[in-house]
Structures are given as C-alpha cells and as structure tokens.
Amino acid sequence: MDNTDRDVDHALAYPEPPASSLWHRHGAKARPLTDAQKERNRELLDFAQRKPRTTAA
Numbered sequence: 001m002d003n004t005d006r007d008v009d010h011a012l013a014y015p016e017p018p019a020s021s022l023w024h025r026h027g028a029k030a031r032p033l034t035d036a037q038k039e040r041n042r043e044l045l046d047f048a049q050r051k052p053r054t055t056a057a
Contacts, residue, residue: 033041
C-alpha cells in the first residue's frame with residue numbers, strides 16, 4: 001500500500017498554547033521614529049540589501 005493512500009491524521013500531538021498577552025497592546029502607542037532614526041534605518045536597509053563583493057581568486 002502506498003503512503004499517499006493512507007488517511008493521515010494531521011492533528012498536533014499537543015495543542016498550540018494561546019497567544020501571549022504581550023502580543024496585545026493595552027495602553028500607549030509606540031513612540032514614532034524621529035527623522036534621524038528613519039534615515040539611519042534606510043541607510044542600514046540599503047547596506048544590508050547590497051550584494052557582497054566577491055574577491056577574485
């Protein structure tokens with residue numbers, strides 16, 4: 001008998017725990033970023049997305 005023909009129970013052995021209460025914000029919103037922080041984040045993102053230089057062997 002082929003494995004694809006069997007009925008497979010995909011239920012988890014242990015149920016997933018409920019989401020942490022830390023995922024839900026109660027209260028003040030996060031502080032907005034300053035223009036300097038936004039610019040720094042853009043620079044870091046641009047740098048991280050560049051392809052690394054390959055050295056000639």
